[in-house]
Each structure stands twice: as structure tokens, then as C-alpha cells.
Amino acid sequence: MQAALNFPPMSSSPSPSPTIQLFIRLFSGKTLVLTTPLTATVASLHAQIATLTKIPSTEQRLIYQGKQLQPHHTLSQCTLVNDSNLQLLARLKSTVHPHMWQLLVDLVKLILHCCKFGPDCSRKSIDCRFDYLSASEFRFEYESNDFVVKAVLTRVLGFISKDEDAEHCRIFLASFTPQALVTLYTSRFTGNRVMGNNAIRDFVGSLSSSKFLLIMRHCALVVLEFCKLLRIRVGTSDGLYIFCRDSLGCMFGDKGFGRCDVKDLIDVSEFVPFIDEFAAALSSQLVLSMGSEAFVGVSSYDVRRFSLFVYAVRNEILANKLGPGSGVEAGGCPHDEGMEMLWGVFKYLMGIMDLCLEKMEGRLAVEDKENLGHMSCRWKKYLRILKGLNGLAKMVEGGEELFWGTFMKREASLTYLIFKFAKRTHDQTWILVEKFTNFETRRHLFMMMFPGVKDENHEMLIDRSQLLEESFAYIVNAKIEALHSGLCVEFKHEEATGPGVLREWFYLVCQEIFNPQNALFVACPNDRRRFFPNPASKVDPLHLGYFKFSGRFIALALMHKIQVGIVFDRVFFVQLAGKNVCLEDICDADPYLYKSCKTILEMDADMVDQDALGLTFIREGYELGTREVVELCARGENISVTSRNRKKYIDLLIQHSFVTSIAEQVAHFIQGFSDIMDSAHMKTRVLLQKSFFKNINLEELDWMLYGRESALCLEDWRAHTKYVGFQETDPQICWFWKIVGEMSAKRRRRFLSFWTSIKYLPVEGFRGLASQLNIYLTNNSSDHLPSSSTCFYRLSLPPYPSEEIMRDRLQIITQEHVDRSFGIS
Template sequence: MFSGKTLVIQADSSDTVASLHWKIHSITGIRPIQSTSSAVPSMQEGLIYRGKQLELSQTLSECGIQNDDTLQLVRRMRSMHHPQTWKLMSDLNLIIDDLCNCNDNPNIITYVTRLSNMLTDFLIKTPNYSADGSEEYLHIFIHSSVPSSLVKLYVSPSLITKQAAHGCICQFVQNCLNHFTNPTTVYRLIAPILFEFCTILRGAAGVDDDLYLFFRSRLAAMMVENVHDVKHVLTLHHVFPFVDELATTLSHSLELSAQSPDFKQLSDSDVLVFIQLMHSVKQVIRRQTAFGSPVSLPWLMQDEAANELKGVHTIICNLLDKMDLCLKELENQLALVNIGRREPIVGCWFQYLLILKELESISKLYKGLEEMFWEKMSQRGVGLCYLIGRLSKKSTDYQWILEHKEVTNFKTRQRFALQMLQEGRHMREELWEMLISRSRLFEDSFEYIGHASRRSLRGQLFIRFENEEATGPGVLREWFSLVCEAIFNPQNALFVSCPNDGRRFFPNPGKHLLYTNMSYERRFYLIFPQI
């Protein structure tokens, strides 16, 4: 099926394709195409075998179908729109089917080249100037079962065909991203393709497959970038399976982390993709809830159609329990520090805070869940304050915690207050960047100073020497020392004495005219830039 699932159907060789359709209908509820000659595009499904759609009146023996053969259930194979594109899709399925049966045939390279060229030809025929026109072509690609065929080739036991399918799939997706240059329509056009491949790969190759994980991360990043595209955003029904599997993985990892003495590291990729997907989930839930009010759990239990909303609530509660275990273990470790044990340094603690921040954010969308979250955090205030004190770089990163004073101690709040004051001071100061060549130190310095405003010179100076990587206060001090030496160098004097009359002076006519024309105020700022 186009979803990547497989059904086993029992039939006789004398059965017609129409009877086979009705057997599928009795299991899945999917209605077959009613007419193969209708001029109106059909939105139902059809069966294809070796790249060709089967006629309803044909028998299985007439179609050459043998025992244990695989047919593909696809959507909208009959259409009067873009017949050449449908023909190309049919040829693609036929080539892929031949590749699946090729195994280690020496002609396999020829088949792979033809497959790659045909995918490229499809994109060449796809317009990139009209989003609606492009969408029609890409829907044909999705509904023609080509993605399912490519994945079938990808999971084949032959290493050669698997690599060929991997290269064709990745190349096709990348070519799609390059083909559509309008950033406002890329998500609308590419996200359905990524979602189709993710759905089929998850069922056929498993959730640990590298290609599946790659496409899932690309889809999650694309959803975050276009989260406000309400018209074309994926629904919670589409996103929830990815969120559910990631939450299961993170839950298991957090449990192992709490049980290991050195707090086992979590996967950075899993944490990042989970946060990206949850960002989209929050937007979808906000659009589904009435007037922005929190979702009520009793209402969810009575509504049979709210399975995904109930599933997200279960995920949050489960991850919150696992985070409670991790913070409890952290507090146990800190208690050992107090009796002389060396303080542990663990890289996954930053991931703890990222997950907690996401859980706190989505807990606001469910009635009573936010109160449950902060009740657990108040019980683990010692571990939470320790994480904040060790990992906080900017006060804005953990401002969400400070809104609830009951979970933090005085020392933590004092630290944040000082940090906010320090950040506020730096935010008011301008940063004046200067790239200096050592061979032209005097000229470059005065040129930058000459174009700087007085406000910039009162702020911070960022100095970097040309073709050197070092920056920071040490480089600033070195530059300041070299500039002072150059200023008081007799060769760089502002005035030189007249050779015929020692009582007279005139401006130095050398190469430092910029310095000569500079006001005394700017020269003072140059020597004392921080005053």
C-alpha cells in the first residue's frame, strides 16, 4: 500500500482484478476505481503490477500474476491531467521492479543510471514558477507509488541495489530543494515528499534506519521554519507518530541516564528533533483549542477523536516522571559531594534543562498539567538550582524558571539578578570591530577610529589582526600597546620642526594625513578608549 503496509490476499488465478479490489475493500474499506475509462480524474485507488495498472476485467492469470507476487495499491492512477507524467511514473515503477529482481546482475549499473535520469527528467518537466502547477506534479509522484517502490528497493537484501536506492532517493530530494527557489513554497511542496518517505521508511526499514532518521530531522527542521504556515502545516495526526517514537526513545535514555553512575549521555539529535516537533505540536494544539483555553483532560477522555491530544498528554506525564528520576539521582550525587566526594561533571545535564523547558512550555496547554509540573519541580528544587547555577550562560535562557520563585533558592535568584544587570550593561554598549594589518597598524587604526562615533568609542572594542585567529582582551591590550608606541614614535609626530628655523613647526606631510586632520577629542579616545 502507499502507506508502506503490506496485506496478504488469498485469490485464485481465475479471479478478476475487480474481485481482488473488493477483497481489499472488505479489509481496508478502500473503494476501487469504478471506471477505467472515465474522463473525470478518479480519487480512488488502483492496483499496479510491474509498473502497469491492472484493468478491472482482467483475470490474475491474464495479468501474469503468480503465487506470492506483490501488487501495489496506489491512488489516482487514472487521470486526464498530465498523461505524460503518469506514463513516466509507470515506467519508473517498471524500472524499479526490474532492479528488485536484478540482484547482482552486471547490467544493474545501466538500470540505476536510467532510474536516476528518469527522476531528473521528472523534475525538469515540473514547473518551478507556479506553486499550484508544481504541486500537481509532485502529487502525481507521491500517489503513483514511486516512493514505495524506491523504499522497497532500498530495503532489498542486495547491497548494490540498496546503495543505488539510497543514492536515488537522496539525490531526488536534494534536486527538489534546488529546483524550487521560492522559499515561501518550498515547505508546501517538499514537506509532503519528506513526510511520504518518512512514513514508508518507518514501516519498511524501522525507526533506527539512518535514512529515515535523516529525513525525519529534515522534516522537523522544515516544520519549525514554517510553523506559521497554517494552511499547509501538517496536522497533529501526521506529526504524532514521530513525536511518540522520539518520546519513547528519550524516556528510555533518561531512565538509563538516571540508573548509570555517570549519567549516560542522551542523543543530541534526538533531543533537538523532539524539541522541533514539539514546537509544531504546540502550534497545532493552540489552533485546535477553543479561544486558546487549556485542553481539559476529562473532555479528552470522553472524546474518541482526540487520541493524539490524549497521547501528547501521556507523553508529557511520562517524560516528567523520568526527569523526576534524573533530578532525584542528581540530588543523591550532590549529597555524596557534601561528604567529600569529587563533584561530577556531566554533559547530559544541559539536555535535562532543554527537555524540562519544553515540557513546561507545553504543560500550559493542558488544564492541571502546569500545576503538576511545578509541583514536581518544587520537590526537586535542589537539583534544579544546581543545574541552573552550573549551566546558565544568559538569564533569558532560564527566565521561565525564575517566574516560579518557590522552586529556586535565594542564591540562585541573586546570581540571576547580577547576571541580568551585567547583560543589560553590555546590551547598551556598542561593539566597534577593527581588523588591523600589522604592517599598516598605524594607518588602519586611525582609519577605523576616524569613522567611529563617540558612542562606539565609549563602548567595547573588538580587535583582530589580519590573518590571525586570536581575539579577546589580550589582543586588545597588544593593539593598544602597539598603537601607543606608534603615536609617540618621532617618525609619526603630528608636527615636525622646520629644518631652517627651529622656532617654527609645520604638520607632518607624511602618510598620516588622517591623523593630522583628526580632532584632539578623537586622539584622546584613541589613547584612552574605555574612558
């Protein structure tokens, strides 16, 4: 049993009961609860403690109100009362860090003296000299009590900062110093209260600074003790309590403190009251957000602190292997009071959020989303609260089912919040874990992992005859900050610039990167659109540099929302996502090997054991024209494949063929891809890259890189086209759409490329383009061909006098190899 400790009041009358209950704080921070007669001696108390703790009675000493209890005295003679708090110490000569103990014992004596006689009382009547403080720090006889308390705590901070094992923090907790300081703060004397307030603020403020980062967990335990004491003594609205609570939240932040020794585990239930406080505040504000027109919005401060404490608790659970939902059994029956309270907080706040989103959906259904005004401001913090609730859901059994089940019903509200309020500076991957949102919403979140395209341009002048080599030099040698800005491409001896040329450059370079003749990537036999790294790419000494370039290039294409017309094979994608490659992943990359492995697994066990296969743990193959034999494990050439080890053989074969053989290529691709992620710090960029591939699925990545594969829809095309100088009913426009409708699928794509420099539409079709397409009437004669401004999706069309002439002109510009470089910009 763990009891809450209250520092005993200065004056209290003995209990009339002959039997009293005592709380004895051990050095480890735990508390013993003993019941004993008032007539018992201190020696008998030592004996009881020895039985429970195995600490010999001769090594014990009990401290009460700053004084050591003598073994021959009775408890009555020591003026002990019911619920008294005692401190168990080892004898000073055998105690670790005796100087720290002595300082704190003297400090507690001084504080109790001030509580009894006032802040300006004389110290002559008490035995405390602070011998471990140097004369240069203060002159004991002449300095004020306030100055002495500050000087002692400053020295204590010095001890703590130099102690990697945090023993001084444990001594501070075991010495009753926090209780004494809180008693000083709650004293009847105004001067004492000021002294206690300043001392606690200075001490806690120092502990939460970066100077104590290496032992921050242990410092947090000290601050937590102050929070618990202040919550009991002065309540949750007190300024000093709020200061200590906020300092504790900042010490944990969003990352927690990682693993720790068993003796330093932080009881999750200790943090639940903090979560409950902020959840109560948020609940009342959320209720207001649904009603009063004058309400301005949910407090950012309360949202931030709620999230901090939620993630502090969650990270403690994960870091110490307590496991998600460890506090609540299936069916919602909690193991302990703390987790039961956590479940109650989560369920109540979830109910409030559900009502808020339901109300929000009603508003969105009847009002213009662009003109919601002050109502939209009320919803600004909803997404942050949902993120905190998502963290809370991971800690309680059944929480995630309730969380995602609720918001599957509220997808419209969640989608609005994501597009309106999600920021690049916030981690939104928690939404991506569950794939219930639509592709457009998920793509929006994925795109937020990349920098927003800026106005500054990284300029490139490219010779078409040296397309890959010059593009490689520009991209690989560029500073990362330059690539995070916009790109401006111009081809030598051509005047055209702008987004149209940029789209063409992306498409052409991508065709070169994934051209099998360049030996960087291999096309899948079953799907020539899909590629994975070529194990033989080392034929080019610069191949790893080109893989880094490829990673940067693909990330830049995603950042600029340009479809490049290729997709990754699963065997490559799985490695980018940090997962293990299995047999089913190689079915497109190597259909022959896939079929052979399936056959081996499905063969009759007796046949395999009779060595019908004649296989050993080796892999034979040819690389650059040379036969190569590789052992899949130690002495693999001497190990026959049997029914018992065939699964291991296949796993090792796949590992070597598709992982080990291209490990360097994949690593350099990942490095290049990470360079483009939205962060100034390399470690954060790497984490974003991992998060991107971990949360996206292959089909979604296909859509972002390749776009829509189906035939171009004429009705969709026509619906997203405007006319300047023409009317929709003009003969030329009627002929135009008739001719386009009669084109083959290939010619339509060439015509779209001529008009926009786009070969592959986004998944949403023409609706997904940056703007509508335009057909302009020009004054050119009918001898002229149509021209285009690909930057603005503008097609300039002369007023052709007949359908036949128009058909002839459109056929010319849709011939193979003519669609490129026709546009003016």
C-alpha cells in the first residue's frame, strides 16, 4: 500500500487511542504503514521494520520532526500521534552522500523552526550549522532565514547536477524536504509563504532546465512530489501548483524519458489526475463551442498540457514494457484505480468530442465551407484534442476501437479539420495509421511531410542530349535548402520555361532513370511499369550516387505533385517501408523464382527428404557474365534442403536475392528521399521518410507517381475546359470535341501532353489538376497548327473553316514524338 504523505502540522494533540498508525518513508521512496501501541518502544518499532525490510535494527535510525528517536523511549514519550510521518535512515556513518543528508536534515529543522516562530526567528536555539556550506556562500549568524534556505537549495542543486546515478534526488525525496517546503508555503505567516513560494519556484524551475537533461526522469519524480503535496494542501487552482504542474509537463514533453530501472518507474496513476484536470477544462470549453455564439475557442494552453500529460503516460507504458491497455482488461474492467480513472476520462471526453463533431457536420451540411467565419475558429483546436485522445486510446483496452469507430461516422468533419487546420509543423501521422479516410485526405497528409514549394527557384539549364548526366549534377550537388525551394528548368537553345517545362523535365528524366539500359533499375517481367533496384548496377562506378539522385528526384516529383509514369515493385516498396520481404512480395519481380519456391514448399515431404531436389544452401547465378556461387549460410554447400529446413532455405534465398544484393542501392535511395523531407534536421528528415513509407500503401503510392491509368474520359475533359473567344456552341468547338472523341487512347494522351505537358492525370481525373483547361481563339490563319502554353493549360486554336482542316491539324500534333516541346511555356 502506498500512502499519501502529509507533513505533520506543528501543533497536534495526541490521539486518545492506545494504538496509532504510523507512515514510515523508506530510503527507496516507498512507505511502510505500521500499527503499534503508544506504549511500545522505538526499539520494538525498529524490530518490526527489520522484519519487513531486512535492514538490521542496529543500522536504522528514525527521524520525526527533524529529530532522531532514541530506541529506549516509548512512542508516547516521543510525542508521536496517529498518522505521524517518520523517515527511516541508515546511520549517518554508513549512509551514501552524508553531506547531502546533513544539509537536508538541517534545512528541515530550520523550516520547522520558521513555521513555529515566524520567518525572522533566531536560529540559536536549534542545532543546525550547515557545516557543508562554505563561508563564502553565507555567514550563518548574520544572513536571513530566506537567504539561508536559498543557499542550501542552490548547493543541493549543485549536488544533483553532478550525480549521474541520481542518488541525490532520491535522498531529497526521502528527507521530507518537499513536505517541509510545502508546509512553509502554507504557513500562517505571510513571510513564510513568500519564502516557500520563492524557494519552490526557483528549485523546480532549475530542475526543469536543460542542465539536468541526463537525469530529467529523476528530477521529474521530485517535481511530481511537489505537485502531489500542493494538490492536497492548496488545490489545483493555486498558482504555485500550476507552475509545478506545467514544469512537470514540459519535462516530459512529447517523447518521455525512455527506459529506466525498476526502482525509478513512474506510477501511471500519479499522472491521471493531471490528465483529468485538463480533460475537465477542455470538456467545459467544448460544450461552450457547441452553443454560445460569443465563445472564441478552446484554450491552446489546455490542449497543449492535456497532450503533454497523455503522451507522458503513454510513453511510460511503452518504455517500460507495460503494454498498451495494460491497465484495463477486456470488457473494460480496470486492474487498478488509476487506469479505471483513465478509462473514465477517455470515455467522457470522447463522448463530448463526438457531439461536437456531430454539431459541426450539421453546420457544414447547410453552410458554405469557405464562409464559416467565427464558427471555424471554434473548431481550430479539435484536431489537436483528437490527437491527444488517440494517444489516450492506445492505453486502455478497447480504446482504439471506440476511437476509430466513432470517427468513421464523422469522416466529413475530420476531413474538413484536416484540410483546414492540419499544419506541417504538427505530426499528423496518427490519422494515417487507420486507413478509413479517403485518398485525397490521406494524400494531403502525406504531402505535408514535404516542404511547401516556395517562390525562390533552383535554376537548371539542361542540354537535352545530356539530360540524365546534367540533371544528376544539378540535383546531387545542390544544397538541400535549395531543393526545398521551387525548381526552374530551361532546356538549352529553347525559350520555354515554367511549370509545363518542369513537368516535361520530370517525365523525361524519370524515363532515363528507369530505363533498363542504364542498369539502375530492373523492370518486372509481369508488369513493365514496375521497377526495383538492379543488383548489377555496380557496373557503373557512380551507381550509388545515382541511387541517391533517384531518391531525391522521386521525392521532388511527389513534392511538386507531378506524375512521372512509373511505379515501384512491391519487393522495393516493402524495403522502403522497413519491412521484411516475403515470398509473396517477389511474385512480379521474379515469377520464375516465385513459382519454384512455391513448388518446393508444396512438394511432398518424403520426396524432398529423398533429395529429389538435389539442392543445398547455395545460390547460383550470373553477374556481369561471370558465374557466381554464394553460400546462403555458413557451410551452406554441405547442407541439403529437407522438408524441415526448406522454409529457411527459401527465406535465405529471397533475402540474398532481393535484400542483401541491393541493400546499398536501397540505402542510398532512402538517403536521397530523406533529404527532401520537410525538416532542417537530418534525424527528423529520416523519421519523416520512415513514417511516409510506413503509413502509405503501394496502391496509394502508385496513384501519386503514376496517376490515373484508365482511358481519358471525354466528358470529364470537356467539363473542366473553359473557352476564351469561343462559345461552347461554335462549330469549331463542336468539331473539336468530335475529333478528340474519335482519337485512340494513345493519341488522346499525346494531345493532352501537348496541351498541358501532362501524360498521366491524377487519380481524381481532370478535377485534380491545378486549374481548368482553356481553349483560346487566335487570329492565326488556318495554315497554322494549334499552339499551347503548358504552364497555364492553354490551347490556342485558329478559327478553322472546316472539320476536315481541323482534323488534319490535330492529327499532325498528335503524331508520336511530336507532342513534346510544341508548347511555348
